Amino acid sequence: xxxxxxxxxxxxxxxxxxxxxxxxxxxxxxxxxxxxxxxxxxxxxxxxxxxxxxxxxxxxxxxxxxxxxxxxxxxxxxxxxxxxxxxxxxxxxxxxxxxxxxxxxxxxxxxxxxxxxxxxxxxxxxxxxxxxxxxxxxxxxxxxxxxxxxxxxxxxxxxxxxxxxxxxxxxxxxxx
Numbered sequence: 304x305x306x307x308x309x310x311x312x313x314x315x316x317x318x319x320x321x322x323x324x325x326x327x328x329x330x331x332x333x334x335x336x337x338x339x340x341x342x343x344x345x346x347x348x349x350x351x352x353x354x355x356x357x358x359x360x361x362x363x364x365x366x367x368x369x370x371x372x373x374x375x376x377x378x379x380x381x382x383x384x385x386x387x388x389x390x391x392x393x394x395x396x397x398x399x400x401x402x403x404x405x406x407x408x409x410x411x412x413x414x415x416x417x418x419x420x421x422x423x424x425x426x427x428x429x430x431x432x433x434x435x436x437x438x439x440x441x442x443x444x445x446x447x448x449x450x451x452x453x454x455x456x457x458x459x460x461x462x463x464x465x466x467x468x469x470x471x472x473x474x475x476x477x478x479x
Contacts (some may be wrong), residue, residue, distance in 0.1 A: 308365040312407045315400060317369040317381060320360060324370055325353045327377045331392030338453035340429050341390060346453035366412070371404045381405060383412050387423040389435075401435050409439065409470060419467050426451070427459040440473050441465045 310317040320328070327351055332338060338346040345352060360368055368382040371391070379391035381404050391401055412421060423441055426431035441463035449460040 308411075310369070310407045312403050314373060315404055315407070316372040317404060317408060318372060319365045320357060320368055320370045320377075320380070322354075322357060324377045325350055325357075326415075328370070328380075329353050331377065331379065332390065332393075334393055335453065336416075337390055338428055339451065339454065340432065342449050342451055344390075344453055359383070359472075366408070368390065369408070371400060373400060373475050379404075381408055383408060383421065383424070387421055396402065396431065402438050405435065405439055409465070410474070413467050415471055418423055421465045421470075422462065423465070424460045424462045427461055435465050440469055442469075 307319055307430060308317070322393070329348060329352075331344070332344060333348040335346050338344045338348060347416055356368075359424065363384070366382060367384040368380055370377040371379045371389075378395035378400060379389065381387075381389040381401075387405065389401055389405060411419060412418065421441075422444070424434055427446070442465070444462045444464040446459055446461050448457045450456075451458045
């Protein structure tokens, strides 16, 4: 059995999603202004969707989907599977939570894996996600069409990449 991941930052904790998170998470993500920026999340999003997702996660490594906890409650999700993915509830945006959570998870990822690169993407018109990835040091790496279930159509995805070397170089001044 894999150890449960718990990553702490100054204001946040990242931990595996739990059944007890259902009501809060459903309330947060059952918002078209959130789900429209994600590929596999339907809108509307209900308790059955959450339960199916939690069951799907049962056989996955914990770092693929972690709840972002602020003040004892989930405020969003973040994870790394084939790429970095994330979302925050609308009321929790604009506080620097995503950059803080992503920084901690990327640190953990490069410290515990031998991966030389981490990929992420954002929908072409998602300026907030583009800004987060830019702050983290991700660089453009092409684009392609992907399906957005909530939007019910294909959308343009801007792909980005962050190398281990670039991450270490940009983090080094902060660690001195």
